[in-house]
Amino acid sequence: MIGWLLGGLVALLVAFALLAPLESLRWWSSQGSVQTRRTLALTTKQPSTPPATTDAPGASPQPERYVVYLSGIGVVDGEGISLREQAVWHRVQKDLPQVRVIAEVFPYAANDRSLLQRATSGMWTWLDKRRYRHRESVAPYLINLRNVLQVLVSADPRYGPTFNAGLSLAIWDALREHGYVPGSGVPVTLVGFSGGGQMAVGAASLLSLLGVPVSAVSIGGVFGADPGFDHLQHFWDIRGGRDRLRLLGPLVFPGRWPFTPSSPWHRAMKDGRVTIYDGGPVVHEGRNSYFEGRRVGSDGVMPADRLVGILDTILGSPVPQTPLPPPCDRTPPRHATRR
Template sequence: MTRSNAVVQSHRHGIRLGARVLISVLVLLGIVLLIGFSVVRRDAASLLQSGSLLELLAWSGGVLVVVLALVGVYSVMVDFVFWEGWMQSFPDATGLFVDNEHKQSTHRHFLVYLDGIHQSEENHPPRVQGFLNCLESEIANDALLVKGIEAYTITNVGLRAASYSRWFWQWLFSLQEHHPNGFVRFLCSFCVQANNVIKVGISSDRRYGPVMNYELALKIARRLEQLHFHPSRASRVILVGYSGGAEMAIGTASILQKLCCSPVQVITVCGVFSGNAALESIKDVAMVVGSKDPVAAFGRLAYPGRLSLLPLTNWNRWQRSHSLHRYQIEGMSHNGSSGPFSEAFRQKVVAEICLELERSLVSSLPD
């Protein structure tokens, strides 16, 4: 074993140990909470007094903030471990697309779909798959739709095979699929979504966003490389992000543009995004929104940087120098039977995406 390998192994061992300690702390915290809960149950009578109830609420709130923060820190830690090259795949973009010089794809436009926070594996749920099939049939012949990119993991594998937390996710997915109790299944699916929400939070965080967005951009670029993408032939890359995938799309756009040496444009569908990412070099951003979408509306509050009341924010400064194209679909909600993947709205969303693709293509042509 070479010395550098030994150093990497030692780093990896250290990080694994750290991760185990953190998980143990979280488990201990859970046990303490459980004990707390049993004590609370025993003293249920005194709990009914408003003073005790307020105190309990304050403590629970405090513990929740601490747990959320610890889980967030763990999530960031995994990203930075990857950034440091302490995991198997080092984030190195050297030699990207070089092998494709002689086997270039016939496609010129590459649409990359980034799913919402419900995504737990590469395969999309049937309803999303139906929407993607519809989109695939409507786009031009020289455009290729790239599906199955996990937007919330940084390695090429899904949560099921993530390096440090594989056992946890496998256990969670098995509960989600096989547990007879509906509440347990709901709880498991909630955990997956919470993990993805944290990733959206990391991407939008001005401190951690650049590193995570670089890693995701590199993952997308590597996928494009597998599809014989080459900058000399490709005309553009279009990132289509649904819900939280919109944040990932906007976050990665600028870096992906540098990695691919091709223009990148973003189309968000019911997007929840911060607008904190570096957008100066991105020319086209379009939003497909539903008139009855409460989640996207909440996103504007959760990310106040997009409110017009704050003119100096990154997003508002970008809007002053570029035109944002907004396509509103009447009656469309965020998900379910009136969401963008439903039978009722699928065609309309696809039509708006195709319209935007056409518009941006025409506007990019020289006069």
Template sequence: MKRVFDWLHGTTFKLLSLAVVIFLVWGTLAPLETIIWWLSQDEESMNPDASQPDATSDDDSSTSEASVNCYVVFLPGVGSYDADNLTEEESNFVDRVIETHPYCVSVRDVFPYSAANEGLVGERILAPVWNVIRQSDGLAYTVINIRNIWRMALSADPRYGPVYNRGIASAIIDRMNAASPMPPANQRINAIVMSTSGGAQVALGAVPYLDDWLNAQVYAISIGGVFSGRDGFEQADGVYHLYGTEDWIDDIGWIIFPSRWRWVFGSPFNRARRQGRYQAIETGPHEHDGDRGYFGEETVDDGTKYIDLTLEKLNALPIWSVNNHSTKQE
């Protein structure tokens, strides 16, 4: 007992207590950035009703642009610090997806941990600090993870989530247009939002707004993602969660979010699961990241690369053709 008493009065415990307090205060202040951004927006930017242009008889889109009917949006995990900041493995993965599906274009410059789509090393007051941290290894870099985890929590929060997720959806549409101009509003498109880690929650949070603003089939693909069971399930044409047997991070979602517990029968997640609009698909012995992660180049016993196992499951999903039939809830 004396050891415990001494430890409670020791330096280690005091430092740990200070870290916990800072973590909680940081979380309390996390919504401020989103609230300030929201107050600076006008009606048009918050409600982009005309995301796709009206159809005209003299549409002069090029052949390559006109052939695009699919947008693959990739949202990275909580280790990201800027828009267009995919790792080499993630970029290779997205490249291979687009090679397999030539009518798709990739959108990889959305930062899912800022409603304004502003990276940590952009035009921010603390940009120099974040720039130093991002170049650090180990403990220092976890500060970025913690900061982004709080933004993921904002996305899942019913108080702040609607504003935050609306901002992300607006950024997604803006970058979709930048990747390839949107086809006319009478042309249905495929909007496939892929994500990993905490980006999965943000992706699902953006789905209702994408569904409202676009004439599109909207699919959410989680690759080892963490997400609640509240957002996006009723508006998406399909939600698919790819998971590896050696990935324990993706288990966090069903532990901390009651809306994913099986006995919460009326949650959007459980309704989608019972109706077949949500599917969890095992990809293989993937870990959450690294060489044996979903985008890893190491091989399993039969010589197949981990990235190829992921691509095999992804390409087999019934999401790649555009049709006028919707499976979402009205």
């Protein structure tokens, strides 16, 4: 009996892995390539709008900075972030009223459709509820598995460009809905937790082509040496001292290995566009994690207080203006040119 169950789990895992890239490829072939070219064409043709023009009577003033938060792999939609995450971002928004925080983008779909907007929404809703009622159950971790595979798709040089193009357009639409003016030059910082770190870096390339000054923050992020690093003005990496899951990034992605000095990650390190922050003695998730706001850590500091302080420092200061690599040295953004 146990053998049959293990066999079924292995077969399910293989099926998930094989199907993972198909969603973004289907989106790209049906509408993604057209949407990407159209968005690029419309944006490049629009005249730049200085930030001052948005302060006219009746117009919403532009913030000094936009922040887009991309949550970890445990979410089923863009608004499903945990109460701990919500509390941290509420405090950051209160501390920095000049910054506009957006936390509604679902980062694990190229077509901007959450798991609750599909024909299989009933299954994902059931799994989402069950994991809180029956913590010993293995089935709800299918959500994590499904989203982890999308992180791998984003980091894959074969499928990543199409997936990241779709995510970039979803972020672009969210920015526009919250008042972002194309050509205004207002900086945008993508903040990714866990697998959201890779999604933040992956989305940077197309956003940069859309004229957005983009930077990124990783909170215990798992990410590869994505070409997006060549388009980031700066990258802040918040690392927990007891977070073992974040070590998967430098372990499984060859572009982050020491003997690949020409990768986008190592170029960003060499250029001084990477700043590393000590996130304290925190684990990746759960009790005493980055967003823990009820229990003091082993060092006597509330982890959420430390994280808010770091985010306030990063997001409340101007983005360092370190020159980006010359365009000829960047990896070509294939998703922006291929049909």
